[in-house]
Amino acid sequence: MHNIVYSVVVPLYNEELVVKESYKRLKDVMDTTCENYEIIFINDGSIDKTRNITEELCNKDEKIKLINFSRNFGHQCAITAGMENSVGKAVIVIDADLQDPPEVMLEMIKKWKQGYDVVYGKRAKREGESFFKKFTAKSFYRLLKNMTSIDIPVDTGDFRLIDRKVCNTLNSLPERNRYVRGLVSWVGYKQTFVEFVRHERFAGDSKYPLKKMMKLAFDGITSF
Ligand code: UDP
Ligand code: MG
DSSP: OOOOOOOEEEEEETTTTTHHHHHHHHHHHHHHHTOOEEEEEOOOSSSSSHHHHHHHHHHHHTTTTEEEEESSOHHHHHHHHHTOOSSSEEEOOOOTTSSOTHHHHHHHHHHHHHHEEEEEEEEEEEEOOOOOHHHHHHHHHHHHHHHHSSSTTTEEEEEEEEEEHHHHHHHOOSSOOOOOOHHHHHHSSEEEEEEEEEOOSSSOSOOHHHHHHHHHHHHHHHHH
């Protein structure tokens, strides 16, 4: 029987410039909880050195699990695989590039301990992103909200904490082209949020080109 309290799920696609620093920051923050945790990296078919670097980290720290995909399946598939392979009582999904500040995980944990089942990160401000990215994101979240009866919060990505029971429910859904942030709203439970400032990427470029953004938007709209 394991005693893992937190599973931190981190998708990686060509993040060779980021993964070491990301691990360090996540570890520093999670160590302060003084509770047991696992970090699950999902290497989404990277074609740079992400796999080697992450395997090295894995060999040094038994808290790390690594899932290597056979090709690039996309962010939503990566976080889904992470959630399916997690065992913690709470699961936290966070981007690798430190745009989601790891320290905010502690605020999420606090709310979870107060009895919330889902704590999502709401972007109060976005720094270091292009006008185009901010404009398309803002418009898309509002468009989707107007199109659906499901209360999907605006300006919210996949940075969130979910309780084990929510994770199990999500894992049981048969959806293929998953819009995970929508599914989390759809399943219900006691939900709340913490606000944070989304920083600039630690290094490298966005791994979400227009084509991938459109697929995500399409999946969100057709699913909900
Ligand atoms: N990512 C992934 N597969 C992809 C694209 C992105 O696993 O096909 C990961 C990426 O490594 C990062 C997260 O998903 O951890 C969010 O991607 P990114 O930061 O590039 O998106 P943006 O913040 O620019 O929207
Ligand atoms: Mg990013």
